[in-house]
Amino acid sequence: MSSQITKEELTRIKGSFQAKYGYEMDEWTAVILTELNDRFGNFSQTVQQSTKEVGNAAQLIKGQVHAVHFKDNLQAFSFGLGKFLIPSLVVLIGIFFTAHFIGQSEKYVTISEFVNRYPNFDAFRQMIEVAEIRELKSQKYLILRPAANVKSIEVGKEYQYLKEENVVVVPLMVGNQ
Structure with missing residues (x-):
């Protein structure tokens, strides 16, 4: 070599x-x-x-490399909080919205299943909103009274008795009867 x-x-x-x-x-x-x-x-x-x-x-x-020195732990915590506060808030808000969306979608699925199971639900909506329910001897009852005026029956509060058919009719919505 x-x-x-x-x-x-x-x-x-x-x-x-x-x-x-x-x-x-x-x-x-x-x-x-x-x-x-x-x-x-x-x-x-x-x-x-x-x-x-x-x-x-x-x-x-x-x-x-830039070394950073702090006087005490509180100052170091404040520095870290200021540095990571905005990304942390963005992540936290994202998690909140995701959880809210999942909750709402579960609620929507539940309501959708209920409506599919009971197709006449819309017909009973007004009656459900205004009906009076009482509990007597640990049983729940829908309280109705005879209609005073056949032309203006209150939905969910009054009924009409049809003598010919021997039935009670309860209006489900206000309108032409």
Whole structure:
């Protein structure tokens, strides 16, 4: 991997080693030392480059992160409340409307089933609104009185007796009779 080393360079390496440590070095040791020096030089460059990149990334992160410090818990709570109040309210109102819609749709289904089960319900509507109901001996009774005037019978309050048929008729709505 490293370039060729000349005799002159080997002699210089051996001389500098002997001058520094006082020991003589053989040629193989000088070659291995040169090879190690080349490799560690490349490794050192890679480490320096990585350190520089990590430093740049740290500066970038520090520039994007804004630390917030509070005096006490109440101030931190107020900050969080102010930051998340509007989204929380939107979610809460959405949940309320969804629950209301589901409740109304269930009520609609119940009413729809009732009307389908009792098709004559509309005919009895006015009578249900004005009828008088009394409880006698734990039984409920619809209270009616004989009609005073056949032309103006009150719905749900008066009845008319038809003697020929021996029946009581109760008007269900005001109108032509």
